[in-house]
Amino acid sequence: MSTMDQGSGFPPPADRAGNASSGQCYLCGQTIPADLMVRFGDTVVCAGCKPRYLQMIQQGLNKPGERRYGGFWIRFVAYLIDVVALSVMNVILGLLLATPFIMSVRPGQPPVFTSAAIIKLILGTVLGLTYFIFFVGKYGATPGKMACGLKIVTSDNGRVSYMRALGRYFAQILSAIILCIGYLMIGFDREKRGLHDRICDTRVVAK
Numbered sequence: 001m002s003t004m005d006q007g008s009g010f011p012p013p014a015d016r017a018g019n020a021s022s023g024q025c026y027l028c029g030q031t032i033p034a035d036l037m038v039r040f041g042d043t044v045v046c047a048g049c050k051p052r053y054l055q056m057i058q059q060g061l062n063k064p065g066e067r068r069y070g071g072f073w074i075r076f077v078a079y080l081i082d083v084v085a086l087s088v089m090n091v092i093l094g095l096l097l098a099t100p101f102i103m104s105v106r107p108g109q110p111p112v113f114t115s116a117a118i119i120k121l122i123l124g125t126v127l128g129l130t131y132f133i134f135f136v137g138k139y140g141a142t143p144g145k146m147a148c149g150l151k152i153v154t155s156d157n158g159r160v161s162y163m164r165a166l167g168r169y170f171a172q173i174l175s176a177i178i179l180c181i182g183y184l185m186i187g188f189d190r191e192k193r194g195l196h197d198r199i200c201d202t203r204v205v206a207k
């Protein structure tokens with residue numbers, strides 16, 4: 001797929017030489033060679049993003065200013081709210097789990113805290129996973145994002161499925177373990193995409 005299939009055939013050599021500079025795709029940011037660019041007025045997109053861009057035009061989202069993206073700091077605040085909410089849930093979980101073990105402590109016998117700690121770790125992970133997938137899959141936002149008026153959508157403004165929410169959860173871990181560079185990318189991207197947004201083709205928009 002290229003511009004060639006819309007045009008009147010292979011461009012003559014002179015024409016190709018005149019347009020030789022490569023461009024950057026408006027949507028994915030990929031550098032594209034001149035002969036593979038698809039032009040819409042001043043906007044250039046790659047062949048892969050062309051269907052999506054056409055869809056965006058239909059929805060009236062073709063101008064950059066029309067979709068407001070959630071920036072780094074507001075998303076940071078939303079994330080802190082989620083961390084606090086999850087911590088509270090984890091403390092409650094810990095207390096619920098610890099109680100039977102504390103009750104079972106007998107004098108002269110070693111307590112079995114190790115297994116309790118492992119169970120808590122597993123349940124805590126499941127809790128975090130459930131929290132993000134349930135809220136993002138069902139409402140398109142975690143409670144933290146809701147509180148900050150943010151919503152996660154797909155690049156074409158669609159709903160985020162549970163599967164995508166699951167993928168995004170793990171992609172967020174990736175963004176975090178590389179010294180949070182995946183998160184810092186939000187501050188430097190025109191569409192405010194973190195690494196996890198790039199991987200999962202999501203955007204965080206302000207409602």
Ligand SMILES: [Zn+2]
Nearest residue numbers: 025028046049
């Ligand atoms: Zn593209």
